[in-house]
Amino acid sequence: MRPFEPAQDFLSLSLQGLQPQQATWQQHGIHAHWLGHGLLRLSPSEPEATLPHLLLSAGVHGNETAPIEVLAGIVNDLLAGSLPLRAHVLIVLGNLPAMRQGKRFIDYDMNRLFNGQHSSQPAAAEAVRAAELEQLALAFFSPSTGTKRHYDLHTAIRGSVFERFAIYPYLHERPHNREQLMWLAQADIGTVLLHSKPAATFSYFTSQHCQADAFTLELGKARPFGQNDLSRFAGIDLALRQLVSGQQPATPAYDASQLQLFRASYDLIKHSGDFVLHLADDVENFTALPDGMLIAEDGAIRHLAKGGQERILFPNPRVSIGLRAGIIIAPSSLD
Template sequence: MTFSAEKSEAIIEALLSCRLRDARFPAALEASWLEEGVLQLLPAHPTGAVVISAGIHGNETAPVEMLAALLASLMAGEQPLSQALLLVFGNPPALRAGKRYLHSDMNRLFGGRHRHAVPGNESRRAARLEQATAAFFQRVEAEGDLPRVHLDMHTAIRGSRFPQFALIPFHQHRYGAAFYTLLAACELDAVVQHTAPGGTFSHYLSDAFGAQSCTLELGKARPFGQNPLSCFAAVDSAIRALLAGSALPARKQPPMRFFTVAQSIIKTSSSFRLNLDPSVENFTQLPAGFEIACEHDKSWRVDDVAPWILFPNASVAPGLRAGLLLKPDLSPQH
C-alpha cells in the first residue's frame, strides 16, 4: 500500500486539525480528542491499554501514514478493538512543515525536560502530550489494572544494516516475555536496550506509567506519499492483532539480534569531530582501536566488546548524544 502525496496531505491535515471530531465511530467505541492529533478510543470492556505514536519528528512520515490507515479501519468498523487505545500524531507543526522539528528535538524533552528547553513549538507540545497521556492512563485506571503497551514509531535518518529495530528505554519494572513476542511478530531485525534514562517519549511512558514501551525504527525517512508501506506490513499486522486481542502472527524471519548500549558519545563543544564517513550505516561494526570521535583532549575509541555504532551524528547540539556504541546481548533481560 502506498499513499499519494495529495491523499497523505489531506488525511494528515484532517487528523491534525481535528476535523474528524464529528466523525462516526462504531457505537461500541467511545471516542474523544484529548489534544490536536491525540485521539482516545475506548471499547466497553478493555483488556489492556495501548498507546501508538508517530510523527514525534515531523519528517518521519511512514508511521504517520500507517496510523492514518489504522484509524480509517477503526472508523469503518473493519478493525476490532479490545484495548483502550490512544493514537498520538506527535508534532503537527513540524509534520505540516516537513521538518524534523521547528525549535528543538522533541524526543529529548519528555519527563519534564521541556521546562528547561528553548521555548517554542516542541517544548509546548511535549508538555501537552505528557498531560494527554496522563489523562489517558488516569481514565484507564477506572477499568482496573490493565497491562500497558506503548509503541513509538519512527524512521531513521541514515541506512541500517538492520533496517527495522526497536530501542527499549532504561527501565526498572519488568518487561514481560509477551512484549518481546510482540516485537518478534513485527519481524524486527534487532532490539537495543538502553542503560541510562533519557528524554524520549518511550522512556517517559515507561517510567511515569509503567508501560512496556519502545521506540520502533522502521526504515528511512521519506516525504509523504513516497513511503513503501508494504515494507512495514508485518509491523502493521502485529499491531492490528494486538488491538484486536487476537493471536499474533508467527515470525517468519531469523531470530532478532539483541544489543545493549555500552557507551554514549556525548558532544560537549564545537570542537567535536566524528571520524566516520557521513554515509556509514547504523549497526556498522568498527575495528577495535579505531578513534571514532574526539574533542579538545578527549578521545573515544572502539574496543572489541562494543564495536557496533548506532545513530552517529556530529551535527547535534553540544550536550546531546552524537552516537552509541553497542555490545551484543545474548541473554536479554526482560
C-alpha cells in the same frame, strides 16, 4: 462534514489545523473522542473492564512519515467498521508543525524533551507539545487494570545494517518483558537495544511514569509523505491490527535465537565545536567498529573502539553542543 469517518480526515484535519464538527461521536461500536489536533482516543462502546490500554504514537519527528501513514490506515479501518476494536487506544501524531514543513523538528528535537526535559527549552514549540503529551499519557494509562503498552513509531535519518529495530527504555529494577520481546520478533523486529540509563524520550517517560511496556520502534528510513513503500511496514502493521482488534495469536515462549540484543555502552556527547566524528556521513546504524578505531574526538577527549564487537547507533555530528552525537553499543543478552 460528517463527524469524520475515514482516517484521512483525522490526519488531514490535524495537518490543516481544523477539527471535526463534534468532539465525540459513536460509530460501528466505537466511542471516538477527538482530544486535539493529532490526538484521538478510541474505545469500544461497551468496553470490558480488563481491556488493554494501547498508546500508538508517530510523528514525534515530523519528517518520519511512514509510521504516520500506518497509523492513519489503522484508524481508517477502525472507524469504517472493517477492523473491530477490542482495546482502549490513544493515537498520537506528535509534531504537526514539523510534519507540515517536512522537517524533523521546528525549534528542538521533541524526543529529547520528555521526562520533564521540556522545562529546559521553554521557548521551543516542541516543549509545549511534549508537556501536553506527558499529561495525556498519564491520564490515559492511570485507570488501566489491564495491560499497558506504548509503541512510539519512528523511521531513521540514515540506513541501518538491521532495517528494523526497537529501543527498550531503561527499566531501573523492573525485568525485561520477554513476551514483549517475542511480540517484536513476530512483528519482524528482531533487533533490540536494551538501554542502560534514563532518557528524555517519549517511550522512557511512559515506561517509567506510567509503568507501561514501552518501546521506540525504528522501522526503516525517513521519507516524505507519499514516497513510502508501505509493504516494508507490513510486519508492524499486521501486529498492531491484531493487537487493537484482540486477534493477536499466542506469543511463543522466549527464544533468544530469534533476537539480536544490544546494550548501550556509552553516549558520544558533543562537548564543543571541536567535536569530530571519524565516520562517513552516510555510515549506517549498527555499523561495526574495528578494535582500536578512533571513533570521535572533542579537544582532548578521544573515543576508541574496544574489542571489535562495538557498533555505532544514531551518529549525528551536527547536533547542538551538549547533545548526544551517537551511541556506542555492544552485543548483550538477558540476565
